[in-house]
Amino acid sequence: MSVSFLRSWIYGSSDTTIDGTTATPQSTVTLSVTNVDNDNNDNDDDTPPAFPSLNSIQRSGPSISMSVSRSGNGRVNKELMPPPSGLPSRFNNTQDLTVPGLSSNKLSPFDSHSSSSSSSNSLQLPPSTIKPPTLTPKQRQKVALAPGHSTLDWAALKTSGKDLRGVPTLLRVTPSLLKLHRKPDDAWTAINGKVYNITPYLDFHPGGVKELMRVAGRDGTKLFASTHAWVNVEMMLDECMIGFLVPEPSLS
């Protein structure tokens, strides 16, 4: 589908369809609402939440920093590279690493490090799985998705054939129309020009209902992108898409 076709479809400047024939008038619906406060700035708080959440278990893990030095020719300078953070204890004895024919028992300058770093063995289970979390679930207030609301459950619901849009056909949605849909049981948002019914997804959102509701009834592109631009919203919400965001019709 060409970009010019999409543009003409959204803005209604042409009646030509993708195959060059005349468009069917019923194929799209433009809805706009009068007597609605057009000031869309109230509640438009685009301050991104902490990510990971302030209480996320990811924050309680150890921080790891690594530096690799390179010589002028761009090659990695192995002499200055940090040693691996640890080797299994059976390798700590350098005798085990003796290679017949080598004059020294040590294979490299790194071997001397390996015995002293057994406590931070890189092949050990990560601390998060061997130590209980330091914060209780209540303190962390991590968003707990209800059973049956995992990402996989969402994928299953999307492919179940259930109607997640709530509209019979794709709509051209003006900001004033969008603004009418900002309650949890009837929530729409626009991201990157596409309008989605987010009500079915609310309970599946890993960041929680409250955060997702911040974009209900308005263009959420900015907040979404500043929170987690890597999330593929087009894929996550494809079955919830209800149309395109269009400007208010001009009064002249």
Ligand code: HEM
């Ligand atoms: C509108 C469509 C949205 C979709 C499809 C969506 C989807 C997702 C997904 C898939 C994750 C997990 C990401 C990961 O683990 O890397 C996530 C996490 C998160 N989302 Fe969203 N999100 C949306 C909107 C928002 C908005 C508007 C906010 C905030 C205002 C938000 C706040 C968060 C937060 C805080 C997390 C992290 C939760 C944690 O640390 O465990 N999301 N979202």
